[in-house]
Amino acid sequence: MSAITQSASVTRGYFSRIELHDSADARVFVARFGLEGYGLHQALWRLFVTDPGIQRDFLYRVIDDAERPAFYVVSARPPVANSRVWRVRSRDYKPCLRAGDRLAFSLRANPTVKRASAPGARSVRHDVVMDAHQRGMAPDPTGGLYDQPGLAWLTPRSAAAGFRVEKTRIDGYRRHQLYKRGGSPIVFSTLDFEGVLTVTEPTAFCRSLMSGLGPAKAFGCGLLLVRRV
Template identity: 45%
Template sequence: MYFSRLTFNPLVSHQQLAQTLLQDTYREHQALWQLFDTDPNAARDFLYRQVLEQGRIKYYVLSEREPVDRSGMWLVDVPKPYDPKLVEGQRLFFTLRANPVVTVATAEGKKLRHDVVMNAKKQMGFDALPPADRLPLQQIVQDSCVPWLQARAESNGFSLEPEWVTVDGYQQHESFAKQQKRPVRYSTVDFQGILTVTDPVRFRTALFSGIGKAKAFGCGLLLVKRV
């Protein structure tokens, strides 16, 4: 695996950048995909996250192959081999942008995915409550998203310290993937906190494969460093 950091080439025209940034995350994903394969039917073998650092948009990318820019649109730092040394009991600081969803059965028996934050608001009858009785949105985000991540911790080879986990940056998005007439709607949140490795093999898989849904839209990449 390779870990890369990308920025936009300042020599690229504003029009070309706007076609990537101002459309939607599907086009952003396609622009990144061109760094690895021009075959539209190829399977995606990378994870990425967009970040804003010092006023500049950057991308962290974890991939099976080294990125190769043929368009001249990117500045690619020298990719670094990614082979983390993991041991049971290791405590790590982590950040994660995720798409937290829960599967809910309808009265007709159909199973639908719901944004966990909106589902929590629905369960508490948020819209019908007097404004003075409504919980702040940030508290709802924290209270619904931390349990969502905890429920996935064991299967991904780690445990959480909930008191050291914060959730913010809740956003709802729309993206017109491929030729779909209706937009794909999804939400994202940003986690950060402390975790403990309980199963190095499973945790390694989580690092390489990501956590949760919407990986094609910049979700799922788990970034870690030593505490």
């Protein structure tokens, strides 16, 4: 079978839009648990955890322009939510894709590179934008020019994830610092990628739709949103 006729689909999943109600119960929930920083991570985790030992099997993306806190979520199981707190709209997520399909995509990622501070030292993750800036390879990140480090991070990962980037716009660089009660701050950065891709390996690509790209998936990174063009 030639590559262009190969096809695959997600084994089974769910695509959900989850939005906080404008209700008294929702306000009590927010006052108790919070939806800022680490509280957001915990709030979404509660929609999927039925067994304390289960591993995270969902990805999410904050919808920036929503009137109330809202998220896109791709998950292996449907979310279970208090209907007085959350409005949940879920549907089966099983895109059937072929090699050669062109899709518009949106990705919020935590692009990092591992580097050791000295020979023999343990490698540590670094933000690719700041790393490139410090190595003299890119303009100051506050200038809004992230194409070089962003593409250097995305290109090899896209090949392994079963797609090729045709064009992309890279912006929205942000640094985040989340606080977990009794723990050290969680610090990471994000870049937003928007563009068009071509599916090259349908099986690998469908796997990526469910497993995501890059680190910090527990904090809203890695979900690849796609639509046909």
